[in-house]
Amino acid sequence: MFVMLAGAVATAILDLFLIFGFNLGITGAAIANVLSRFALLALGFHGVVIIHRLVSIPDRKRLFAALVPFAAIGGAAVLTQLATPAASAFVTARMADFGDAAVAGWTVVGRLVPIAFSALFALSGTVGPILGQNFGAGRFDRVRQALRDALIVSTVYVATVWLLLALFRNQISGLFSAHGEAHQLILFFCLIAAGSFLFNGPLFVSNAAFNNLGYPVLATLFNWAARQSGCCLSSGMVPDGTVRRGTGRMGGGRRCVRRCSNYRLLPPNQPPFGGN
Incomplete structure (x- = not known):
């Protein structure tokens, strides 16, 4: 972090x-x-x-022995992390069509996100080991509790940050001396687009669950679906794709929550996601 x-x-x-x-x-x-x-x-x-x-310096024999199991999860995890930079690159190219002011505003927004939502990004890395350890110990009740608590924490945190961004939107824009389109883009993010992270929280938590419980490909698919469908496609169809990006994140978050919530249909002594 x-x-x-x-x-x-x-x-x-x-x-x-x-x-x-x-x-x-x-x-x-x-x-x-x-x-x-x-x-x-x-x-x-x-x-x-x-x-x-x-x-x-790695030992060659031990390196090759560990390469296959690490690549099985690590390869999918790398692809998962590439979804956001790929979408951001596409949006930056789209923003360039509106001039330097729009790109400057988008850059400021891109810097606000990791600062304002740093705890949310850290949560996905923190909850993963908790899920994995309790899954390995057969404590599936704790796996369920960790998922539930992580979703609650992410929702409360994002709602609080969103409120603060909305209240201090003009001060934030003034801090960067933003004018024109840059100013409007920063205000739009603080007032509306920041709320889409209410659905990014479930997406991050679900990705951590998938990666640590043996379903890394699902994390890759959900992350790319949420980013690309809500970002690239909508940016290509409408002049201002920011609203649609939020919609795409909502859809991705809801789909991940539904997938992770399958454990509710299982008896207490069975693992989530149909594991053995």
Whole structure:
């Protein structure tokens, strides 16, 4: 979470200076994005190599023995994580049709999301090990409780953040000295689009459940379906695809919740998702 926050904070600060302070427009946004990636890489490398000392030369025999089981889950998990960047790249290209101000506003929104909803992103990484450990121990009641509690926490958290964004929308826009289309886009996100994360929460929790309980392909399918159907397709059909993106996230979240909720139909002594 700290690595993600470092990249988001670096980008937000660099955007403020490069886009609005030096009037570089879309060029400033691109420079800020590249520099933030270096900051993210530096912090992650420091944590992995210097602090935790997790990097070493792998043993070839052990590496190949572990490659297949890791790839079975890791490959699908990587594809799951690629859904959001792919959708964001498409929307950024669409925003470019409306000029530098629209791209600047979209960049600010892209930086607000990981900061405002950082706990939501961390929740998906936190709940996964809890689900996996209790599933392995045969405590399916705790698996159900963890899923239920995670959904409650994500809903309350997103509702609170959405309220704060709506109340301080003008101050947030003023912080970045946004004007015109950039200002309108930031206001729209704070007032309306941020609410779509009410449905991103179930999507994230469900993805964590699928990945840790042996169904990584379902996480990949749901994430790509939610992102692409609610983002790329709608952006190509209507001038302002932001409302439709929210609709797509709602659909993806509802489908994941229905799939994860199948455990309610099972007796208390049986695992969710039909596991053995």
